[in-house]
Amino acid sequence: MKTHTTNAWGHIRSLGLLTCTFLLLSACNETPKSEKPNPEEPVQETPEMVKAPRQIISLDKADGLYKNYSKNRAESIAEMEAPTEDGKPFVPTRFLTISIEDLEQYIAFAKQEATKGEAEIDSLRIYLANYGKVKGKKDRRNTLFILPAAEAEGDYGGIYIGEDGKAKLIRNYFNANAMEQKSKASFMPNFKPTVANQGGQSLILNDLGDSPPPKEDF
Template identity: 45%
Template sequence: MKTSQNWVITLSTILFLVVASCAEKPKKDKEEPKTVAHEDDEMVKAPDGIITLSEAKELCENYETRRAKAILEFEMNQNPEKEFIPTQFIEFDLKTMKKYIKYVEKKARKAKVKPDSLRIYLGNYGREGKDPNRNTVFVVPTAKIDGEYGGFYIGGDGTAKLIRNYWPKNGDGNQGVQQKSEAGFFPTLKSMPYQDQSLILNDGHNGPPPNTDFN
C-alpha cells in the first residue's frame, strides 16, 4: 500500500513540475506577422522607348555637332564679348514631375476630360527672359476635346479647352499675331484671364554646367 502511495506522490510531483514549466514559457504568437511586399519591389516591365547608353550618347553627340555649335556661333555673333554655353539638357526633379502629373490628372478629372500624353515643346527665353538667350522646354498636357486633339487648359467655366483656340483667328484662319505676341507664345498664369488656368510646366534647370552624362 505504501508503495502505491509513493507512486501516486511521485507522479503528482512530476505532473506539477511539467505544468509549472509550461506556464513559465512565454506564449508564442499564434501567427507570424506576414511580410507585406512593397510596391517598389513588384516587377515592372520596361516601357516602350527605352534606349541603350550608346544610343543616348550618339543622340547627345549628334545634337552637339549639328545644333549646339550652330547655336554657339549665332549667340557669339550677337554678343561676342560675352561667353555663351548652349543648353544641352533641361532637368526636372522627380518629385516635381510626379506632383505635376497628379495635378494635371486632378484638374482634368474635374473638367471631365482624359489627358493621355504630355507634349514637350522646345523654347527660348529671348533677350529679356529670366535666363537670357538660353533654350528651354515646357510641358503641355494633351487630350481629345470635342473631337479635336491637342494641348489644353482649364477655362473660367471649369471646362477643358484647346490652347490653339485661345487666340482669335485672322481672316486666313491663323492665330492673331498681335494678341499672340502680347499674351506670349502660350497662355501662362500671368497672361491669361484670372478665371482661366494654365497647366503648362516650365522652370526646369538648364545644363551644362555641370557636365552632361555623355561628354
C-alpha cells in the same frame, strides 16, 4: 498490510512526478501565441515593385544620342550665335532641370484642373522652344515647355481651361482667333501657371532651371 500501503503511496508519488514533468515539458515546447494586432497601429504594407518603363535606354545609347546632338546641332548653334554681351562664346543649352517635387506638383495640379474641367489627362507633350533675344541668362537660349493632353471638344490634343471652367483644345483657341494670329504669326498665349488667361487657366509648365548648366553628365 503496511508494505502494500507503502508501495501504493510510492506509486502515487511516482505518478505525480511523471505528471509534473510532462506538464513542464509541454509548457516549454508550446508555441507562443502571436499577439493580436493593435487596431490603432497602421498596418505596414510591402510596397509593390515598380517595373522599368519600356522606354529606358542604356548609358551607352544615351551617350551616343548626346554626341549626335553635339555634332549635328550644338556645334552649329555655337557657330551661328554671336558671343554673349560679356564677349564670351555662346554655349548652347544641353539640358534643363526640374525637381521631382515640382514635377509631381505640376502633374497633380494639371490632373486636378483637367478633372474639374471634365477631362482626363493621359499624356504630357514636351515642346522644344527658344526664348529669342531677351535680357539676362535666357537670351537666345533653347528651352522646352510641358503641355498636358487629353480628349476635349470632341478631339484630342493639348488642353487649357477655358473661361467656362471646361477643358478646351489649345489649337481651337488659335483657330478662334485666326484673323488676329495672321498679324502675329509667332504669337503664343502668355499663359502663366498661377494667373488666369482670358478668365481661364493655363496648364503649360516652363522656366525649367538655368542654362547652360554648370556641369554635364556626358
